[in-house]
Amino acid sequence: MTTPSERRLHPASPVFVLLLSLRQFALPIVVLLFTGRGDRTELVSLVAVGALVLHSLARYWTYRYRLERDEIVIRSGVLKKSVRHIPFARIQNVSLRQSLLHRAFRVAEVELESAGGRSAEGQMRVLSLADAHELEATVRGHERAQHAVEGGEAPAPPSRVLLTLDTDDLIRLGFVSNRGLVLIAAALGVISQTGSEVMAEFLTRWTRALMGWSETLHLSTAGAVLSGVVLVVILLALLYLLSAVLSISRYHAFTLTDDGRRLRVERGLFTRVRGALLRRRIQAFTLHESLMHRWLRRRSLTVDSAAMPMSEERSLSELAPIATREQMDALLGDLLSPTAAWPVTEWHPLHPRAWRRVFGRAFAWTLVLTAIVVNFAGPWGLLVLAMTPLLVLRARQWARHAGWSDAQGLIAVREGWLSRGWRFAEVRKLQVLTLTQTPFDRRHGMASLWMDTAGAVRSRRPLRIRFLPEADARALHARLAAVMRG
Amino acid sequence: MWRPLPAPARWVYVLDLALSSAMSGAIVLGLFIGFSYVLEWDLFPRAYAGALAAVVVMGAVRGYFRWKHTAWLLDETGFRIRRGWLWLRETLVPRARVQHLDIERGPIERRFRLATLIVYTAGTSNSAVTLASLDDDDAVALRDALLPERGRDDDAI
Numbered sequence: 257m258t259t260p261s262e263r264r265l266h267p268a269s270p271v272f273v274l275l276l277s278l279r280q281f282a283l284p285i286v287v288l289l290f291t292g293r294g295d296r297t298e299l300v301s302l303v304a305v306g307a308l309v310l311h312s313l314a315r316y317w318t319y320r321y322r323l324e325r326d327e328i329v330i331r332s333g334v335l336k337k338s339v340r341h342i343p344f345a346r347i348q349n350v351s352l353r354q355s356l357l358h359r360a361f362r363v364a365e366v367e368l369e370s371a372g373g374r375s376a377e378g379q380m381r382v383l384s385l386a387d388a389h390e391l392e393a394t395v396r397g398h399e400r401a402q403h404a405v406e407g408g409e410a411p412a413p414p415s416r417v418l419l420t421l422d423t424d425d426l427i428r429l430g431f432v433s434n435r436g437l438v439l440i441a442a443a444l445g446v447i448s449q450t451g452s453e454v455m456a457e458f459l460t461r462w463t464r465a466l467m468g469w470s471e472t473l474h475l476s477t478a479g480a481v482l483s484g485v486v487l488v489v490i491l492l493a494l495l496y497l498l499s500a501v502l503s504i505s506r507y508h509a510f511t512l513t514d515d516g517r518r519l520r521v522e523r524g525l526f527t528r529v530r531g532a533l534l535r536r537r538i539q540a541f542t543l544h545e546s547l548m549h550r551w552l553r554r555r556s557l558t559v560d561s562a563a564m565p566m567s568e569e570r571s572l573s574e575l576a577p578i579a580t581r582e583q584m585d586a587l588l589g590d591l592l593s594p595t596a597a598w599p600v601t602e603w604h605p606l607h608p609r610a611w612r613r614v615f616g617r618a619f620a621w622t623l624v625l626t627a628i629v630v631n632f633a634g635p636w637g638l639l640v641l642a643m644t645p646l647l648v649l650r651a652r653q654w655a656r657h658a659g660w661s662d663a664q665g666l667i668a669v670r671e672g673w674l675s676r677g678w679r680f681a682e683v684r685k686l687q688v689l690t691l692t693q694t695p696f697d698r699r700h701g702m703a704s705l706w707m708d709t710a711g712a713v714r715s716r717r718p719l720r721i722r723f724l725p726e727a728d729a730r731a732l733h734a735r736l737a738a739v740m741r742g
Numbered sequence: 743m744w745r746p747l748p749a750p751a752r753w754v755y756v757l758d759l760a761l762s763s764a765m766s767g768a769i770v771l772g773l774f775i776g777f778s779y780v781l782e783w784d785l786f787p788r789a790y791a792g793a794l795a796a797v798v799v800m801g802a803v804r805g806y807f808r809w810k811h812t813a814w815l816l817d818e819t820g821f822r823i824r825r826g827w828l829w830l831r832e833t834l835v836p837r838a839r840v841q842h843l844d845i846e847r848g849p850i851e852r853r854f855r856l857a858t859l860i861v862y863t864a865g866t867s868n869s870a871v872t873l874a875s876l877d878d879d880d881a882v883a884l885r886d887a888l889l890p891e892r893g894r895d896d897d898a899i
Contacts (some may be wrong), residue, residue: 688865692826708866
């Protein structure tokens with residue numbers, strides 16, 4: 257039964273649901289088709305696909321939503337009916353995603369993220385563009401009205417553009433991110449995993465062809481070396497071209513805007529992604545500067561937020577994929593609350609012997625590696641130890657750059673030698689403090705301080721200061737504890 | 743004043759670590775026996791039992807040390823736990839950062855009137871700070887003392 261105010265998804269939505277489930281089941285179905293012998297397998301796959309088609313149709317027929325005064329009500333389910341009420345006040349974010357196919361149908365995937373955060377409350381696959389925009393406008397209108405009630409007269413602040421990226425920036429981003437290499441590595445991994453002979457065949461053929469060709473040229477040694485270099489340069493250029501193309505497709509027309517409470521990001525050439533993030537839900541910042549970044553005079557900024565992103569694809573953690581140092585400092589000035597300020601002007605050094613700890617760890621691993629190599633290659637393996645001066649240099653460089661600061665309402669740590677990183681958070685966003693000491697720490701009179709924040713991504717570097725003089729660590733611990741009491 | 747864990751809690755720690763080491767030891771040993779069978783290595787079968795026993799004893803000793811070197815403290819700032827003998831670790835959960843609390847009582851803990859306190863925070867790696875085998879009364883008192891006030895502003899998260 258459809259009551260008059262109830263709406264359905266876009267009529268094309270079964271197609272998108274089907275495509276998604278086909279993508280999930282693609283591998284089993286393909287494996288079945290290729291490995292299975294006999295006439296049965298095709299029948300089985302046909303039945304499986306048929307079931308998926310039915311499922312997508314059933315979903316479309318049973319899914320209904322309606323917009324009430326303060327909430328959205330979603331009814332769904334074939335056998336197990338569910339009615340879900342989501343108050344607009346709890347919706348933190350309405351994000352829209354449009355792939356090329358979505359755009360052809362003039363529809364969008366809509367996701368409602370709520371304060372609880374772990375899973376998307378309402379995932380609407382797919383709405384017509386008009387419906388999607390209406391839903392977005394309703395939620396935002398409600399929020400504005402709410403705001404006006406709470407804060408008296410609150411005129412909607414004009415939205416400001418904080419960062420845009422043009423094609424030059426995207427090409428630079430391609431260079432620093434090196435997505436092409438990642439893609440090729442992934443492809444190689446898949447090929448080697450499937451154990452196909454195609455790749456090996458392909459490689460041997462090309463190598464042979466190249467060898468044959470170079471022999472017909474009758475090159476001198478210098479010529480051979482030169483042509484080898486040229487070949488490598490060409491391959492690298494192709495790799496960077498691929499990276500640039502990938503980065504353009506992902507970040508085309510990147511815009512970061514600020515509408516007072518929220519940050520909005522729009523990006524993508526084929527798949528348009530649009531999302532928003534409540535400013536106050538940003539927990540910690542990570543600035544990254546690799547060697548390539550430094551050559552191009554750029555940095556990258558990612559943020560941890562307490563709202564759980566649905567997927568990496570849709571996450572808004574990359575607030576500024578690439579920008580100059582000045583742009584970045586200005587942007588951070590905007591993002592931080594008035595009580596905090598970036599850049600940090602006064603960095604405190606670590607323990608004077610911190611470099612020895614960094615060196616010692618690397619050297620221990622080198623010894624292990626040497627032992628393994630000697631075991632297989634004989635005494636020549638001792639050559640691995642020739643790396644030692646490099647390790648000293650690395651540790652020295654690392655310690656020279658490393659530092660920390662708790663001035664200006666921020667707790668900030670910087671580390672790295674070739675590739676450098678700054679990680680910082682506002683002191684009021686810290687949740688738990690941990691002070692640790694290993695036996696090595698105690699021998700040198702050092703300690704580490706770990707500062708846990710909400711929404712920290714496990715794969716990223718934690719917010720911690722290693723190799724502090726113990727007295728400094730204790731003093732800082734006490735200072736932070738005092739601030740967190742308030 | 744730092745408060746140690748109650749004396750009967752040592753048995754909980756010793757048993758807990760001995761059992762978990764026995765479990766992981768058995769798994770590793772199982773894999774090892776499987777491999778040596780496949781690779782046709784000739785090893786003392788009696789050595790396996792000895793190795794497993796050694797692992798269990800080491801687990802029990804670790805449990806004893808963990809019990810001995812764990813202490814807690816509640817002050818106006820918050821709840822602190824100090825752990826470790828060689829590897830020291832001191833955790834501080836400020837009062838204003840406690841989200842909610844749980845008390846759990848396992849079968850052995852019930853026998854000795856002990857309880858495990860779990861302090862939940864909005865942090866990531868410290869989202870649940872656990873202190874096992876407190877005195878039951880202490881655990882309840884800690885829970886009541888750390889309960890967040892109503893209407894506290896958690897806007898920052």
